[in-house]
Amino acid sequence: MNRRHALKALAGLALCPICATPGFAAEGEHWSYEGNTGPAKWGDLDAASKVCAVGTQQSPVDIENPTKARLPNLKLSWGKTAETIVNNGHTIQLNFADGSSTLKLDDTTYKLLQVHFHRPSEHQIGGKNFPMEAHFVHRAASGGLAVVGVLMTTGRPNPAFAQIVATMPQQEGPAIKADARINPNALLPMRRSYYRYAGSLTTPPCSEVVEWLLLTDPIEVAEADVAKFAKLYPMNARPVQQLDRRFVLQMI
Template identity: 60%
Template structure:
């Protein structure tokens, strides 16, 4: 418990790492393969120690879940993203104040969302084409909503993001005002809940993960478009260790 609270003190710093601008992204020499790949992250910077010695790392294979009464997700995303950036690791959209996630009696503010190809989490050993992460900041840490993406019918919001994403790494630009983040959520809001970490350096264990159980469908051509920019920007699965994974939808 004390270890967890200490780690949460670094949540603000972790969020800044996630919200990397193009200028600072150039200073980060981590990557998803080669000399800067995931197995080397902890040695690239002393701040990344948790990447190798942490006991609550993400992503994981979601299996052996425990059905439990969980608070409903109250998502209030009414503001459109202000910016979109290719930061050298992913496509990321930044939000100004006004979008919130309420989990029980706690409130979190949506700061940014970004994408991974392929999806980072698995469910019962099943992988997914992509995964969107909605990163929220609260008073005692981060809450990240993970949405799994599969090929299927076109999603207009995802299509707009893919059509307007910067093709090269650079500074943030204004996002298309038609992008409505709430339309990237499935209609069913059952979810898995576990304590974990950032899936990028510094791998801080300050994250409450809310992985939605039902994926959304997006056009396969749009997945391929993202894949041309980032053929692989997903961290390998991490050990579950002794963590509980709670399911809001008991079987």
């Protein structure tokens, strides 16, 4: 099994914060966003997470001077509800029923698994972070991942995000039923222009199996709702990684 196929297999087994349980490197290992188990040490956690330190297609990145390109439209077909919500010790995450929501990109169909949130944004635009970022994680039958990233800025309240912070579990624990009023489609901007690049999971084991699709337009959410999330997770963002020889494409 070559390295890339091995990483795909690992990603299929361990997609934290996709999984609800904390700790997603080797069993018993712990990772965090600071100190001796923070991002600078992720590559030392275990063999599976070594790519966090030595990988050449790591995420997130700072997007500067992207290459304009004729990229395909994102064909999102999402349901209007989430199945469960969980505080997994690293973020707040909403999980979706299997096969109920899809993304079609190029000739591949990906199923929406979950959405989770980072504060501040993990991706930067021209060296600047946004207050938050949402990651909609999709998986293809092959095991490859496509993540739609949505930057979040403060402004008008967003009803879906307001309902998420109003009902999110305050303590780490098992998933519970999500409020039926949380519509994931309401967390998308009107325009679906995006940046695209080949990258990785932004948490251990940092598997380089992700097609990143970061929407260029942010959504607005209430500053008070960002503050509520920040009470639980004041900082849960990996620092930006080197772009190396990759190109970031921007839809025209």
